[in-house]
Amino acid sequence: MIPPVLSVQGLNVAFRSEGTWRRVVEDLSFDIGPRETLAIVGESGSGKSVTALSIMRLLPAVNARVEGRITLEGRDLLALPEARMREVRGNDIAMIFQEPMTSLNPVLTVGFQVAEALVYHRGLDRRAAEAEALRLFERVRIPAAASRFHEYPHRFSGGMRQRVMIAMALACRPKLLIADEPTTALDVTIQAQILELVKMLQEEEGMSVLFITHDMGVVAEIADRTLVMFKGQAVEQGATEKIFHAPRAPYTRALLAAVPQLGSMTGHARPMRFPTVDIMTGGSDEPAEVPDTVAAAxxxxxxxxxxxxxxxxxxxxxxxxxxxxxxxxxxxxxxxxxxxxxxxxxxxxxxxxxxxxxxxxxxxxxxxxxxxxxxxxxxxxxxxxxxxxxMQMVFQDPFASLNPRRTVGAALAEPIIVHGMAGKAEAQERVASLLRKVGLQPEMASRYPHEFSGGQRQRLCIARALALEPRLIVADEAVSALDVSIKAQVLNLMLDLQAELGLAYLFISxxxxxxxxxxxxxxxxxxxxxxxxxxxxxxxxxxxxxxxxxxxxxVPVPDPARRAIRRGLxxxxxxxxxxxxxxxxxxxxxxxxxxxxxxxxxxxxxxx
Structure with missing residues (x-):
């Protein structure tokens, strides 16, 4: 039997909060074989990204506790000294993070940052490293790569910044690539190219991939096996074809039911609500058309x-x-x-x-x-x-648009108070109501942005945009960071508010x-x-x-039978x-x- 490239056995992760340890990943086990792609799917906050950070040993030791066994080609990563682990990161295991702006240094050019990884891990001189970095930029289809090589991250769009991160991760041809929502910020054409690039690199280098995503179409297109997580536990794992065609867990059925499919609106004149699902039973309701509120006259x-x-x-x-x-x-x-x-x-x-x-x-x-x-x-x-x-806007990068030094409750209350819509006491009540509307708990108002997952931060930004009861909302990739079940809830909320208040949306997606x-x-x-x-x-x-x-x-289609189809770069x-x-x-x-x-x-x- 061929030994796995990565083996995770009995992984438990806990965070210390207010003097107590709260477990966020519980008894998780899985293997990834050579050239294999394992997709981890689940709602935001289910423990997907925490699992990836545990493998890379990037969780802060002061308030995080990781137990279990994580081995890379037989080496126990949890037992390695930090100096050896730094050699593993980027060289043997590379990671593409969910939010590119927080991963790129804003005071260094993008070309310098990719070349620096090549100098450090592959021992190239500066000229050779820059030439290789430029080749990688062209490979991930950054337009005018040579002229943009020396630009800074803020000059790039969200999708362009993610392409820079992908180029950096692929620079050292790692044995294992951990991709944490790598295509979230990308349009479908570039997403298709990146997925094809990952497949091609697997064939050329024998690279294994741990792919974290909420897009079931992407899962069907790239994953050999799928692991479904809910509240820190694996509720189902197996071959992707089997997961899609015969899901056993109610939660897996709920995820699949919430996936929007191209062509589903044929014959419908108006926008339609998304089917909402019961995560315990997997049952779904019948979606209905949204009442038309457009006043064309x-x-x-x-x-x-x-x-x-x-x-x-x-x-x-x-x-x-x-x-x-x-x-x-x-x-x-x-x-x-x-x-x-x-x-x-x-x-x-x-x-x-x-x-x-x-x-x-x-x-x-x-x-x-x-x-x-x-x-x-x-x-x-x-x-x-x-x-x-x-006129309000929901920005593309939720972490960059929230003040890291203020609680989310203060961030939501501030515009309400500044515009004179309510006093401090009433503003707090409105904050609690807004948090409930976007699927969060009112007690979360005392937390800071870094204490939320990527999808939860996006919900906070949507709540903030709704706080002033606007007539127009410019939604810039407003639901791109959300998993399918929460995306359905938030979009239904937006459609309901539109029907109730006559809101206009400029929906960028x-x-x-x-x-x-x-x-x-x-x-x-x-x-x-x-x-x-x-x-x-x-x-x-x-x-x-x-x-x-x-x-x-x-557009990726949630059908694993299409996985063998090669689009070609x-x-x-x-x-x-x-x-x-x-x-x-x-x-x-x-x-x-x-x-x-x-x-x-x-x-x-x-x-x-």
């Missing part, structure tokens, strides 16, 4: 016309402008009260910048933004602050199966431009632009949004396919 709540947002690139002693990033280029759309318009496209295509420009979190270069008939660009600081009470379910209209973005926009049914049932078709084809280059300072975008031509369904003509200069 009224003036649109939000009107965006010819929006342009560019960022200057300066260099030299005099900091002259040597180029510009054309992040958003001539974008126009409207949004009615009670309507959801989804922006979809690859990371770096301008989706998030569009949302930030609308709230004037980044200054637009040109165009008009009217909210409730008022020109947002004309507002002074006080008026803009008052307007932002009615790479999860097309979710987008199909919650949207009234969809805008597909590529290279800062909208290449196709129209009603949800028209886009999904009759996509016209080749890029729209490519996005839909890349694309050799297509992603065009760079960087242009010369005097560059003038060429005119675009559009055609109307059906009422409200408009597509960019692909023979336009530079299109597609």
């Amino acid at each position: 009224e003036r649109p709540l939000l009107e965006v016309a010819n929006l342009v947002t560019r960022f200057d690139i300066r260099s030299g002693v005099l900091s002259r402008v040597t180029g510009r990033v054309h992040a958003v280029e001539d974008v126009s759309f409207t949004l009615q009260s009670g309507e959801t318009l989804a922006l979809v496209g690859e990371s770096g295509c301008g989706k998030s910048t569009t949302g930030r420009s609308i709230l004037r979190l980044v200054p637009p270069s040109a165009g008009h933004i009217l909210f409730e008939g008022t020109d947002v660009a004309s507002l002074d600081k006080a008026a803009l602050r008052a307007m932002r009470r009615r 790479h999860d097309i199966a979710v987008v199909e379910r919650v949207s009234h209209r969809i805008a597909v973005m590529y290279m800062g431009e909208i290449v196709e926009i129209g009603p949800r049914a028209a886009i999904f049932e009759s996509p016209q632009h080749s890029y729209t078709k490519r996005l839909m084809a890349a 694309s050799s297509d280059e992603i065009r760079s949004p960087v242009r010369a300072p005097d560059f003038t975008p060429p005119p675009r031509r559009y055609r109307e396919v059906s009422p409200g369904h408009v597509v960019q003509v692909e023979d336009s200069v530079g299109a597609g």
Whole structure:
């Protein structure tokens, strides 16, 4: 029998909280063989990431207790001295973390950080390390890799930062790759490429993979075996095909029932609630269409016309402008009260910048933004602050948008108090209500952000956005960090609030199966431009632009039988949004396919 690369036996992990030890992983055992991929799935807070951190010995010894046996090719990792363990990390075991911004040093360029790993672990000189790092950047499809090699992490989108982390993890060709939600921040096309890259590296290097995810489509596509965790325990594990086709545990059945599937909205005119499931019995309810609250006869709540947002690139002693990033280029759309318009496209295509420009979190270069008939660009600081009470945003990276030095209760209460909506005592009651709405307990208000899992932090950000009872919410990957069961609950909450309050959502997402379910209209973005926009049914049932078709084809399907299908690594280059300072975008031509369904003509200069 071939010995496993990694063996975990009787793993128990406990954290000390308020003088008592609280067990978060209990009697967990599993093996990972050579070239094998084991997926660990479960709700946020179930112990998935803690298991990975225990293997890497990255839990703080002062308040964490790890017991059991963890062996890598026969070596007991828990018995190794710290100096030897540092050699194992990055060299024999590499890890891709869930939140790339907290893993990258903000004061060092991304190229330097990847090259540093190669210098330390593989003994390359600086020039050779930079050349290899650049090759890795190109391999994970970072556009204009050579020109962006010396940029800092804050200049990258969330998906781009995750690609840098993946390049760093793969740099030393480890025996075991631990991937903690590595594709959460990625759009479907790049996700498909990363999954294909991991498969290819397994074949070339015999690398084993421990893949932590909440996306059952990803599990079906990449995992040989699956382990399902709930409240720190393994409730089921076995071959992925068996888990999907004949799940034994009620919780596993509940997870599978909550997975949104592309094409499920055919024949439905309005957004539809997600099926909610009982995690103890696995039973699910029948989803229902959401009451239509779109008031098409009224003036649109939000009107965006010819929006342009560019960022200057300066260099030299005099900091002259040597180029510009054309992040958003001539974008126009409207949004009615009670309507959801989804922006979809690859990371770096301008989706998030569009949302930030609308709230004037980044200054637009040109165009008009009217909210409730008022020109947002004309507002002074006080008026803009008052307007932002009615325009809220849920950011992509939950940890970066929460103050690590304040309790989450204080973070939720602050905007309520600052805007004069309630006094301190009443604000605390509202905080408790908000926490319940997003599936958290009121007593969690006294905790700090680092005491929550990634999915729980995202729920906190959604609660904060709802605190001021806004009319428009710009949701930038608002549910991307959530596991499927909680994602269903939060999206149902958003749909219910929309039906009750007439909220408008600008829903920015790479999860097309979710987008199909919650949207009234969809805008597909590529290279800062909208290449196709129209009603949800028209886009999904009759996509016209080749890029729209490519996005839909890349969606992972929760069917393990498709795991053997090889997509092949694309050799297509992603065009760079960087242009010369005097560059003038060429005119675009559009055609109307059906009422409200408009597509960019692909023979336009530079299109597609």
